Amino acid sequence: MKTKFGIKEVVATGIGTALFVVLTTVQIPLGFIPNTALQPRAALLAFFAAVFGPVVGGIMGLLGHALGDALFYGSVWWSWVFPDALFGVVIGAFAVHFSIKEGGFAKKEAIRFNVIQVIANALVWIVVAPLLDILIYAEPANKVFTQGFFAFLGNIIVVGILGTLLALGYAKVGGKSSSLSKED
Known part of the structure; x- marks a missing residue:
């Protein structure tokens, strides 16, 4: 696994x-489970990690979730921030594949x-997040394992649909060319 971190990765x-x-x-x-929802940001995280690797995925999950919590909810729920970072790292570790x-x-x-995202989601939302909670x-x-299970289900659906569509679209359109290049 190569973990190159250049200008493209910084921008990403x-x-x-x-x-x-x-x-x-x-x-x-998900009205029947408190503080649990379908979130398109999970697909975005999976996509960026799958394209740019584990460092981008980890930083994006950590900073994105922490800043989002702080800005929109007034406090950071660390037991769900760290799993998002770990999810980005796990998906990114397989980017080359x-x-x-x-x-x-x-x-x-x-x-x-999709097999990897299901495994990664199971690890972080069924195991890591509830244990950290x-x-x-x-x-x-009982509360946190229920929340974790439904977060897992929601994320595998969102990432499975939106994440796959983002990856397919990027591979067809943007994957072959890039506007970022190294200056001489």
Whole structure:
């Protein structure tokens, strides 16, 4: 796994984090589970991590979620910030296998992307977030594991649809060319 971090990655981190923060308010609440919603920002995070790698995914998840919480909710819920960062790192660790930048994101890569995002979402929302909720905030286990499970379900749907469409679109249009180039 190469973790190159050049100008493209710096720009991607900044743009991705800003978009992630803005998308914090775009949610479809799961009315029967408190503080849990379908969030398009999950697809954006998965897409940026899948294109630019684990460093971009981790920073974008950490800063985007923390800034979004602080700006729109007045406090940061760290037990859900760290899982978003971890999700970005895990997806980004497999970026080379998705071939999005090269324009090769097809059926096989889309399946691989979705298998990995389901595993990553299960890890962070069914295991990590609930455990951190219990350890950091002394939340009741039944509540946080229920929230985590429904966050997992919501994210696999959003990332599965929007994340895959973003990757397909970028691979077809933007993956083969770039406006960013190194000056001589």
